[in-house]
Amino acid sequence: MRERGTITRAEVSIQTQLSRSAVSNLVTELIDSGRIVERAGAAKGPGSGSGRPSLVLAPVLPDGVLLAIDFGHNHLRVAAADMAGGIRAERSAELDVDAHAAQAMDRCANLIAWVLADAGVERGAVLAAAAGIPGPLDNGAQRKVRSPTILADWVDLSPAVELERRIGHPVAIDNDANLGALGELHYGAGRDAGDFIYVKASHGIGASIVLNGQPYRGASGIAGEIGHTQIPGGAQWCRCGNRGCLETAVSIEIVRAELHRLRPALVDPAVAAEDPVARRILTEAGRTIGRVVADLCNCLNPAAVILGGDLGEYGAAVVDGLRDSIDRYAQPAVSETVTVRPAANGRRAELLGAIALAAQHATYHL
Structure with missing residues (x-):
């Protein structure tokens, strides 16, 4: 239940x-x-x-609030929600999360204080808290950041420990793509799919592999880092030290730069959707991501592929490109059964996933 x-x-x-x-x-x-x-x-x-x-x-849901925290590479969002998932207050800030770990967590503590005040509740009413981090976490008890190529200033930090020290409450922690998948699983496009791949395409490209309703993290917590899969013909250096990684060819910055070069107004997803040249660029971006996702589909045979993140907000053209590559490169028995969908919650999927994770911890500790 x-x-x-x-x-x-x-x-x-x-x-x-x-x-x-x-x-x-x-x-x-x-x-x-x-x-x-x-x-x-x-x-x-x-x-x-x-x-x-x-x-x-x-x-029977208890009274009180859940705290949900979404750290992006360039943003921070915090919300207070009830146990049914209804958001009572929300705040956000723009900052360089990757390079300023301590500052980001200090700012998070401030936003939490403001959100609780906005919601009209005391700190003692917090039932549970959860946060998403834009990089891989290990599977140890403290869930530390281990990858210096993604979150350089966070390496060897335990975000859960650091946040608990600042806000005075235990914090459940997970990778942001896993929380995006949870957000879609509980409140969006993944509700009818027990096995699916959630792709978060933003400043980097990450994925969450959901098997039988649960995110699969792998032996060391790095499952789903598809942004560092090498693609045919890729030559650009990547922050991981290799050439030709997926995220050097497709990211929200790269796509927006191409759209802006054509016409600045095309950066707006609603405007881009009406422009045939913009749709070509977006479809090709989807095809590039889909080339990697097709191999995952062959291995996992998911019921759905769900596209989230900033790039997912450009909608049908990107989804169509994903679909094209899966149809071309996945086995027919796989491509015929997998659906490709945009995330129902857009860039808010990760925040909603943090609410879902906090709710799980609240209910299991009643």
């Missing part, structure tokens, strides 16, 4: 492989203790062939 929000008794029986009588006894116990409620589910509407809506079980 904590993972799904609502679920029927029959679905609980299937998921747990417990008998209906065992589920009934447990549900009665949880209802009597005030930890869950049973209520009518949403009606499916006329013409659906369904009668009265089924009864669903839902957890």
